[in-house]
Amino acid sequence: MEKSTNQSLDLSTYIDRIDIIGDIHGCYHTLVDLLLTMGYENKNGLWQHHERIALFIGDYIDRGIYIPQVLELIKNMVDNGKAIALLGNHEMNLIGIFTPGRNGQPLRSHKKLHQHHVTIRVLEEARLHYWIEWFKHLPLFIDLGSVRFVHAAWDDQHINLVKQYFPNNSLADNLEKAFKKDSIPGKALNYILKGPEITIPQSVLRTLKHTQPWYHLKEARIRWWDAIPQNPTYSQATLLVDLDRPVEVDISKLYTPYPADAPIVFFGHYSLDSHPHIIRHNVQCVDFGVYRHNYLAAYRYNGEEKLTSQNLVFVPYNKQDVILPSPH
Numbered sequence: 122m123e124k125s126t127n128q129s130l131d132l133s134t135y136i137d138r139i140d141i142i143g144d145i146h147g148c149y150h151t152l153v154d155l156l157l158t159m160g161y162e163n164k165n166g167l168w169q170h171h172e173r174i175a176l177f178i179g180d181y182i183d184r185g186i187y188i189p190q191v192l193e194l195i196k197n198m199v200d201n202g203k204a205i206a207l208l209g210n211h212e213m214n215l216i217g218i219f220t221p222g223r224n225g226q227p228l229r230s231h232k233k234l235h236q237h238h239v240t241i242r243v244l245e246e247a248r249l250h251y252w253i254e255w256f257k258h259l260p261l262f263i264d265l266g267s268v269r270f271v272h273a274a275w276d277d278q279h280i281n282l283v284k285q286y287f288p289n290n291s292l293a294d295n296l297e298k299a300f301k302k303d304s305i306p307g308k309a310l311n312y313i314l315k316g317p318e319i320t321i322p323q324s325v326l327r328t329l330k331h332t333q334p335w336y337h338l339k340e341a342r343i344r345w346w347d348a349i350p351q352n353p354t355y356s357q358a359t360l361l362v363d364l365d366r367p368v369e370v371d372i373s374k375l376y377t378p379y380p381a382d383a384p385i386v387f388f389g390h391y392s393l394d395s396h397p398h399i400i401r402h403n404v405q406c407v408d409f410g411v412y413r414h415n416y417l418a419a420y421r422y423n424g425e426e427k428l429t430s431q432n433l434v435f436v437p438y439n440k441q442d443v444i445l446p447s448p449h
C-alpha cells in the first residue's frame with residue numbers, strides 16, 4: 122500500500138478479504154449492527170473478524186451523537202491491525218477549523234464552525250484535539266492496483282497530484298496548502314475528498330426550495346462515474362433528483378468520467394437515499410445515507426474482477442442512534 126500513515130496494516134495481503142464500510146457519521150449502534158451482520162466479534166473490546174479486515178471510507182463525525190464511541194471502535198481496530206481508516210471531508214474540515222495557519226487565522230473559516238456543532242458538543246475539548254491529531258495522519262486514498270479506495274472521487278490526474286504534494290499520503294504533509302482552495306494541492310485534495318460539484322444558480326435554488334425543501338447545499342454533486350450525456354439535465358449529471366432543467370455550465374471541463382475499463386473503485390460521501398445496489402461493474406459507492414435514516418452499507422470484496430450484488434450488505438438505521446439537525 123501507500124507509504125504508511127498511522128495505519129499498521131499491510132492491506133495487500135488482504136486484497137481478497139476486505140469489507141469496505143460506508144460513512145458512519147456518529148451512528149454507533151448501526152455500525153455495531155453491520156459488524157455483527159458480517160460476522161465480526163467484540164473480543165475484550167476489540168472488534169475483529171477471524172479472516173477479514175475492515176476498510177472505513179471516512180466521515181466518522183458530525184450528525185449523529187455517538188461520535189466518541191465510533192472513533193474509539195475504529196481507532197482500536199486500526200491500532201490492532203484489524204482495519205484501515207481513510208480521511209473523509211468532514212474530518213478534514215474539522216482539522217481546518219482548529220488549526221491556525223502562519224497568519225494566525227484558522228485554516229478553515231469559523232463561519233463554518235456550525236457544521237461541526239454535534240462533534241464539538243459530544244467531544245470534550247481535550248479529546249477534540251486528540252482526535253484532530255489522529256485525523257491529520259489518516260490516509261487520503263489507497264491504491265492496490267486492481268482495486269482502489271477514496272472518500273469521494275477518483276481521477277488519476279488528481280490522485281497523482283495528491284501523491285506529489287502529500288508524499289506520506291496524509292494531510293499533515295502539507296496542512297497549510299491543503300486548505301488553499303485555489304492552490305494545486307488544495308484543488309486536488311478537494312476533488313478526491315469532496316468530488317466535482319457545480320454551483321446551483323439562484324433560479325434553480327428557488328425551484329428546489331419548493332420541490333425539495335430538505336436540500337440545503339448550494340452546490341450539486343456531479344455523478345463523476347457516469348459518461349457525460351449530451352446537454353445533460355441536473356438529474357442526469359448530478360445527484361439532484363427530479364430536476365429536468367438543463368445544466369447551464371459545460372461540465373465536461375470539470376472532470377473526466379471514470380473509465381469503464383479502469384480498476385474497481387470504492388468510495389462513500391454521496392449519502393445515496395436509494396435501496397443499496399451495485400452502481401457499476403467497476404464502481405461502488407458504499408454510502409447509503411445512514412444519517413438520513415436510510416442504510417449503513419458495506420461491500421465485501423473477495424478479489425473479484427466485476428462487482429456483484431451478492432457481496433453488498435446493509436443494515437437499516439438503528440433508532441438508538443440520535444441524529445441532530447444542522448443549525449442554519
Ligand SMILES: [Mn+2]
Nearest residue numbers: 180209210390
Ligand atoms: Mn463526505
